[in-house]
Structures are given as structure tokens and as C-alpha cells.
Amino acid sequence: MIKVGIVGGTGYTGVELLRLLATHPEVSLHAITSRSEAGIAVSELFPNLRGHVDLVFSIPDADQLAECDVVFFATPHTVAMALVPELIKRGTRVIDLSADFRLKDAKSWEHWYNTPHTCPEFLEQAVYGLPEVNREQIKTAQLVAVAGCYPTATQLGFLPLLENNIIDPQQLIADVKSGVSGAGRKASIGTLLTESSENMKAYAVAGHRHLPEIEQGLNLVSKQAVGLTFIPHLTPMIRGIHATLYGQLTSAVDLQALFEQRYADEPFVDVMPAGSQPETRSVRGSNTCRIAVHQPQGRNTVVVLAVIDNLVKGASGQAIQNMNIMFGFDEKLGINIIATMP
Amino acid sequence: MIKVGIVGGTGYTGVELLRLLATHPEVSLHAITSRSEAGIAVSELFPNLRGHVDLVFSIPDADQLAECDVVFFATPHTVAMALVPELIKRGTRVIDLSADFRLKDAKSWEHWYNTPHTCPEFLEQAVYGLPEVNREQIKTAQLVAVAGCYPTATQLGFLPLLENNIIDPQQLIADVKSGVSGAGRKASIGTLLTESSENMKAYAVAGHRHLPEIEQGLNLVSKQAVGLTFIPHLTPMIRGIHATLYGQLTSAVDLQALFEQRYADEPFVDVMPAGSQPETRSVRGSNTCRIAVHQPQGRNTVVVLAVIDNLVKGASGQAIQNMNIMFGFDEKLGINIIATMP
Amino acid sequence: MIKVGIVGGTGYTGVELLRLLATHPEVSLHAITSRSEAGIAVSELFPNLRGHVDLVFSIPDADQLAECDVVFFATPHTVAMALVPELIKRGTRVIDLSADFRLKDAKSWEHWYNTPHTCPEFLEQAVYGLPEVNREQIKTAQLVAVAGCYPTATQLGFLPLLENNIIDPQQLIADVKSGVSGAGRKASIGTLLTESSENMKAYAVAGHRHLPEIEQGLNLVSKQAVGLTFIPHLTPMIRGIHATLYGQLTSAVDLQALFEQRYADEPFVDVMPAGSQPETRSVRGSNTCRIAVHQPQGRNTVVVLAVIDNLVKGASGQAIQNMNIMFGFDEKLGINIIATMP
């Protein structure tokens, strides 16, 4: 039984952490903070938690948080970086769902996030929390930067191809589609039901913050700088990411076998049978990434289809998967959830 | 550990039973039948079950089913009545999610379902599976007729008022709204996304099959024949029932206290604080019924708002709640689920 | 050809006025104002208008507006009341889509809108813009207060019953369901797609601002104070209102004939054949109100189903219908639109 704290519990990744941690058999919820909602019962803001979570939001307090074995940050960027050094110093491990520690290069981070990084010395020691790549390092990490939602789906889809050096790393295309919850729980006109249902559009075509994160990960496995065209789309649904990935094959291999072997031992990556087309709803609410690989018309273009729930495998579920690895629990503990269909 | 069979596993209540039973600690899934899909892996039809359920659909077979401690029927009406007598005779208990054994009066059943009832002698012994009313009888029942979706929400909302004789039983109005999954998993034009999204309509205004079921239940607690106007509406969402119930008060009471006391010990009925307006999504995927009671403008009309997930508390979750009671398990075992929000 | 101005063109009723007026053969768009968007092309904010409307938002200016034959106010309440006296004085007719002039009783208005009314002397002369009731007065009106969305559907549904004195005016129930566009185009968490899709809930159960407006209208035709229980619900769709209305019959009449006769000459009220159940999508984008009347099980409760598009017959379309009447145009001119299905 470990003591867990959550900083920033009023967003979608926060309430999803609560849903999953409330029934995790090795977790005791110790504190959940929110400046704006301090004093309010969590279940008042999120009635689905009535009868399951009796915590009250509190003002973030370093002493209280330092009593925890691990603290999750489910906050906008720049919040974690202000508290993490103190917590790490006091021996509390940190799992950060925000982007603060995902990039290794402080200059790049400051360029894309357009604000100074206040503790760049932590960027190197932070472990990028994508278990399918960094499981060993995660075990002993003091600070984990959980992989983003698009980056998780996109990297899991490209990994087998780039690790085996069978596509041109200069011609990667990721056409990704996300449900609206990716935009977070904040008042805005663009994500009103009236504006975003019955509608499909691309956005951030000129450059999305997940681009450098994905390229950093793909560079590592490719051992060279990749060239990725990354086009995100807003899709009229609450949850789900569908990544459609395109690469130019440079050698002929059994793609199906390649993917099956790569993920044979991964508890949360499900390579579908040949010819399949995974649906986002098949992973809704679950921590699974479902993948299929195709080579249409036998031409040179390989097409990978990868789906995740952006709030689970793309955020809170993956954060708990990281926690399970860090504390030596069964990796599936508390997150071995079956998606709800329909 | 009990052996469980499911007849009719290809519909929405079937796959929902599978989702919930697959992780129930006292259940061993023994058989799941489907004439049309016999030989097909369950997880091929429902990819969300990949890695969780490895059963294959089989032809319904009385011998195999009779090996089970309990068999669920998740079938259209008239299927259960053909198999139930044999199973009961051989000592297998039955939980029927269909309408075959819900009405006590065979004539009424035949009128509303427009076909003969082939084993009317079982109508009397069948226990109506609404635990909040019939918990004691359910414990020893051989045959449980699980309450329908609209009937569950409507009865739970009216019960405290009628049991205490404080509204006119002749002037009950139930304006109920259901998600499209209530229509089942069958090809039809009316429930295509193109026809039923961005749309709201009433249906079956002249008479819905749940009307006699609800009236039968309300008659029992009112100790007289009630008069109910029951208007169902199709709502553009997958899951959820919202019942808005209207009654004419005949005496002044503390309505909030009345509801809180009535459901104080019920694990799956949550009376919201005064002034609340429950949302269907707060129970999505969970077995909870959330209720609020209002008396707008202090007038004579009492308004009860009750929400459930039609596939869980309105079908498969309630069926398992019945099973837990029948076999002496903790009533919440395996179904103490937190709704997913957003 | 008349000169038309629109104050407050950035909300949903504003853009809907533009869509409809842009092709109205007797209208010349003269000015459209918005403080926040002044200087921006209308078609930049609303790309659907590219190629159809080349106006630029301007700061509201009394002189420019007074050049118009008629000015529409598509504004939150309290905006119109600040400009209307000046415009009326200068001979410009006003069609107000907001609530500023809908109630005759200034005290009641101030109670429900919780702010002082700055020109109560205009309340009496303002004509309530529901053509099916006030067509004659509208013809010569200087100031029209367009009926609200719920009030339009609810009044059109109850009118034939109350005008003929065949239901108990003390026991009216209106269970109304609205699409999310009724909440307007403003940033808020509650109406995000993530919060309001896959969800159904009642709101404002304790008292909605449309209650006094509806009661005022029904009092007039009933010639007594009615008692209405009015329960609005938020429905996961963009457009549409479905009113389900309940009354207690006090005499036996041919309800179908009654409704057909009442609306025989109304260009925008379509009484459906007996037994029908109108769908909101059948009026989406159009100015029609479709109505059906039922008497389920032949009991005393009459049920009226009425559907409108809340932004057309419930707002901008009806505003133009009023304009057509005021200026002697064919009442259907420019708004004789066929709903888009699917």
C-alpha cells in the first residue's frame, strides 16, 4: 500500500486518475489538490465518484505532498516544474502527466512551449514514461514524464518499422485523429458541442507541440533525425485517438510477424490479426493500444493503424502503468480494464 | 466459484454481461450460446473482449447449460420460455433479462407481446428481479425475471411516493428518455447514426410494452390500480435513461428525507442532495441509479429525476446484482464500478 | 427592399439571421455590430458565409442603425433596452430576439432577470412576436419582442387546448428537451462536447426564465392564471426543441380536428396526421413547428408533441416571419426552407 497524491485534480486526466486509483488495491489516496476548488468535495465536482472517493480538494502543499510515496501531476505545463525539485529532494517520486519533462532539450522545450524552463537540470534524469520503450529505466526512476497521447499512439505504431530500419525515416506521415477530451476540461468556444459535433477539421497543421516529442522518440530508435509530417484532426467524439501512419518501405518483410513479435510480451499492446481495422471504441476506458499493419495494393507504402483511449493509455492509465513498474507491482494491477461496448 | 452460462450472447445485454462477468471473482464462464455465431470466438465479434474472454459461441444445448449453476438469458422475448422449464427441472437457476416472465398475468403478456405464452405456469413462481423491492424473494428464487430498463428507473423514482401514499395514483406521468442502445444490436434504419443522431422524438406513445410491467409494480406498492401516462423518447446517445416523473401531491411531507430514508441501505441507489439534477453520464457503465426529488415553485406537482445506464442497472448489471443475492455473495461483488467521465 | 441592421451578430441567433437574410429578396443588409469583433469580416468568424456576406462587424452606432428600416437585436438581455428607445424615437422599427420586452410586468421581469429594467414604459407597447397569436398587432408594431424558443413550442402546443377550455389550466406540465445551441455561443464547461454529448439531464428545475413568459401567454388565452410545471432538459444535439406537453382533459373532443382547424391557415405550423410522432430533425434549419396530439390509452391525459428548430422558429426564423408581417411581405418570403435530412 503506497500513499499517493494528485496535483491538479479538476481536469480530465485528474478525474481519470481518481477513477482508476480509487479501486487500485495497492494505493491509498492521500491528497488531491486544486487551487480553484479547495474545500470542495471531489465527488461534488465529479458525481460519478459519489460513494467511491471521499477526498476534498486541498491547496497544493509541499509538506503534505512530500508525505506521499508518489505524486502525480495532472496539470497544465509549467505547474510541475515549480514543485518537482522540492519533492524529488525530499524523496517523493513524481509521475508527471504534463509536458514539463518530456523533451530532453531545454531550448526546444522553451521554443515549443514559449516560456522559460525553470529546472532544466531535471530534463536529463527524467525518464520518458513509455513502458514499451523504457521499462527498465522506469523501474528506478525518481521522475517520470508520461508520454503524451498522440506520441504514444504514433510511436507505438512506428517503432517496429524504425527499430528494424525498413522504412525511410525521412518520409514519415502521421495523420492522427483525436476526440475532443484531448483539449481538456476548460471553457472554450471551439470545443463546445455546438462547434465540434457534426464536424471534422485539422488543426495545428503548422506545428503541434507533440511533434518534437514524437520526433525525439523516433530519432532515438532510428539513430538519426527523422522527418515527420504530423497532422492532428479534431473528431466529434469524447475519447479516442486513431493514428493512421504512413511510411515508405525500403525492404520487403513480413510486417504482420514483425509487429506481433515486437509486442508479444507487452501487456497493453494488442496486435490485431492481419487485415484488421481497429476501432477507437474497442479501447475506450481501457489501457490497451490496438494496432494493425497494412500494405495496400502491395505497394511500397506501409499503413499502420493504432488506436488508444487518449485519457487512459494516452495519459492516466499509462501513468499508473508507470507507477506499477516503479513500485514493483504487477504491471496490469488496477488497470486491466475491459472497454465498454457499445 | 459458480458455473455460469449465457444464452444469446450477441446482443448488447450479452456483451455487457460478458464485460462484467469476465472479472467477477466468483464466476466461471462455462458457455455462451448464439445460433447465428456458433463457432466464432466471442472476441472476434466484440474486440473489446480480446485478451479477457476466450470463449467461443456455441449452439444452445440444454445438457451443457444444465451443467451451470445459473444461466442468464440475454435474448429477445419467447426464447427463454422455450428453455426455462427444462433448466429449472434440472436444478439450474435462471436469470432472464428478457420480458418472458415479468408479467404475472399471462393474458396481459399475450396481449402486449402478441404471441402465446408457452409456460404460463412459471409466471407465478418467477420473482421480479428488482432488488430494491424483492430482495428477500430473490435470495431463494429459481427463476428471476430481471426488471426492464424503463421500469427500473420509473419504479425506483415513484416507489417512495406511492409506498407512503402521498401522491394521487391516478395521475402519474413518466416522461422517459432513452439512449439508442435500448433498441438493441440489430440492423434497422431508424437507429442508424444518420437517422437518430441530431434528433429527438417520442415513440410508442400509443402504448409501450413496459407500461403494463411498470403498472404491475406500482399497483403492488399502491395497493390499487394506478393510472400511468408513459411517454418514451429516443435520445441521441448510446447509453442512459433519464426518467422525469410527475405526481400530484396529496399531502405535505419532507420529500428529500423521504427519499433518503427509503434508499439509505440500498447499495445501488444514490439519492442526490436537495436541488440536484442527476446526469445520465454520471452512471454510464455503472450499476447505480441516481435520483433527485423536486417540488418546483412549491406547487402540488412533485418531480422526480432518476437516471440509470440502461444496459447496466437497466439490464446486465442488475442481473448480476440478482445473481449476487441468489448465491449469497456480497451484493456489490463485480459490479461496484465507477462511471467513466467524461 | 428594406435596410436592415443587426445588433450583436456573433452569437448563434446572429449568424442564423445572416444565413436567412443574406438571400431574402427584399432585404439589404446595412450594418452588423459587435463590440468584440469590430473590424473583422463576418465571414472570417463564420466561414459558412464566405462568398455570401461581405459585411464587416462594426461598433454599434445609433446613427448608422437609425438609417435602417428595421433593426434586429440578437443580444443577451439588457442590451436592447439601452438602444431601443432611441431607435424607436427616430422611426426605426425594432425586432428584439432577446428577453428584454417579452414580459408585460416590469416587476416580474426584474425578479426573473435580476436586474433593473431601464425602459419599462416600452413593455406595454411591445408586441409579443408569436404570429400565430398576434399577427394583426405585429403588422403595425414598432417594437416586437420575438417569442423565446421554449415558449414558442410550448404555447403552440397548448393553445388549441386552452383556447377551447378543454383542459384543467391548473395542471399543465411541459417536459421540454433542447439541443445545446440554446445555451448560446459562449465559452463554458457545461456545454463542451465532452460534457454534454452522451448525456441527458434536466436543468433549472427550480425555475427557468421562460416559465413566466409561457405563463403570461397561456394566461391570456385561458383568461385565468394557469399553473405550469416546466422542466427543461439538455439533450446531446446541436439544434432542436422537443416539447412533450401534458394536460388533464375536462371534456371529450376530437383532438385531431381541433388542432387541424386551429392551424389550418398557419404557414409554419404543421399538424401531423393522427398517431404521428414528430422528429426534431424534420424541422432542422426550417421555420416549421410540427405538432401531434395524442390521448394514450384513451385516458384523461392529453399529450401534445411539438418540435421546432430553436434557432429558426424559436428565434431568427420567427424574427424574420415577424419582419415579413411588419413590412407587408409574403409571410414565407426568404424562410420557406426545407429541413435537411439526414
Place this chain on the structure above:
Amino acid sequence: MIKVGIVGGTGYTGVELLRLLATHPEVSLHAITSRSEAGIAVSELFPNLRGHVDLVFSIPDADQLAECDVVFFATPHTVAMALVPELIKRGTRVIDLSADFRLKDAKSWEHWYNTPHTCPEFLEQAVYGLPEVNREQIKTAQLVAVAGCYPTATQLGFLPLLENNIIDPQQLIADVKSGVSGAGRKASIGTLLTESSENMKAYAVAGHRHLPEIEQGLNLVSKQAVGLTFIPHLTPMIRGIHATLYGQLTSAVDLQALFEQRYADEPFVDVMPAGSQPETRSVRGSNTCRIAVHQPQGRNTVVVLAVIDNLVKGASGQAIQNMNIMFGFDEKLGINIIATMP
């Protein structure tokens, strides 16, 4: 005023033709056929047409159809080919919305549609109904094969690039997303709201019937055989196609100017300002195709975003645009519609 017939009026392209033709000032609707609904009023099946269309479905009859100046086929493939030779012979012009006459190569047609073509001699004379490419030929065509929905968006997006020979024709990628109405108005499980809302998936990855149609069109403008990877996706909305197109630039040009010049005189193609990201809802219900062109990060990959309403510019609107051209009407007559937002 021309006499118009419609064969197959019960599908979505049929009702959309009716919506648009009912108010077309040069059209007199003469006949609408449906074997399954013969004798039923059109407005009974499609209540949105009540008060606007008083036709009754009739059995297809060559004599009645031959009285028309033009007959639209809004039918599944193989229906038009059975009637077209007779109608053409009798001097009636034909606009076929189905796929029967879209491919020039009968063998290819038979391969993709898996059935014999019964009048291959008409394939050559049929004019492919994409006005932006074939306007001159359409003017005098007896038989027009209206371009399909995906083919319209995809070709309009690639045309300026391929006509100017500035991308590698061997490396075209079209990642296209369609609303569910593309699947037509037919009972099926996969397109139920319960199955297709809150969901995103690719389909027909191995080969979609629109692939040869698109390649045929692109081959013509490229003057060589192109290589296209075409991946369609089902998107949880009723209407709309969003094509995201990728090409590898072979020379540096001003892409924005190129697109603006190509479509400067096209009434139904709107090239958005540089940096724009068109939304499908901005064309919902309208005949416009909105396009934007991007070169992310200044790399070699050009990205074109093109949106249409699949039932209007992708089917019935485009069919009427063809009709206007064939009969010398203003090309925008009757279809100069503003999209409804929200």
C-alpha cells in the same frame, strides 16, 4: 422549365435531390420512383418534405421517365445500366449518381464491382461529371456520371499539384474521413448510432471502390499512371468529408497562389486564406468545396485539406450543378446554399 425524373428516391441522395430540386426555379418534378415504396407519398417517408413535395413514389416506368428532359439515377450500382440505354435512345438525358458509368475501362469496373457491366458501350460516351475538369463536355453530354464523394474531394485537392507537375505522382496519399451518411440509408449493424458514434475507424484499407475512380481522374491530368494510397475512415457524424492529402514536392512554387489561380473562376470551390484549416460543417448542406494548402515546417511534404458535404457537392448538389450546365442555366441556380452553422 424542364421536366425532371428521379429513379430511386428513397436513399439519401434521393431525398437530397428532392430537397434541392423542390425549390429550383427551372425544374418541374415529374416522377420519382421506388419499387419498395410505390404508392406512398414522398413526404410520408421524409416528413421534412411535407408541404414542399406532393409527389408519390411510383414503379419505375420507361415511358413515364422518357417524358422527362432529364432523369437522375440515385440508385445502387447496376440499376442505372439497365435503364439508361433505353432512355438515351429516346432522347432523355441522364445524370447518374451511381458508379455505373464512372470508369472508362469495363474490365476494371467489373473487377471492382464484381458483376458484369451490361452496356459497356456507354462507358466511353459517358462524361465524368466533375465540372471543374469537364465543364465543356458536360454541356452537351447525354449521359453524365457524377463524380463520387471521396473522388470529388480528393481530385479537387490534388488537381492543381498534378496539373502543374510539382509533386511525385507515384507517392500520393489520401487520408479521407467521411460521415456515416456515405454508407447510405440501409439497415445495417455497423452504422447504427450505437456502433458508429463515439468511434473512429479506418475501413476498406485493402481497397475501396473509389480508388480506381480517383486514379483514373488523376492519371488523366498527370498524363501517367499515378500511385495512390487511399485510406477511408468512418467518422461519427452524419455529413461531411474531410480529405487530408499528402504529396512529395518536386519543385518549389507558391502553393497558395497556385490554388487560388486554379479555382479563381470556380463558383463552388473556395480556396481559403493561407494558414486556414477548413471545417466540414462550413459546407454542411451546401455545394461548396473548401480547400487549404500547407507545407508544414517548410519540408517537402505538401498537405492539402479539402472538405465537402458528401451528399451535396459529393452527390446531389453536384448532380444539379451538372444539370445546370447541361441545360444552360446559371451554374449556381437552386444550389447557391449557405451552410447552416452551428
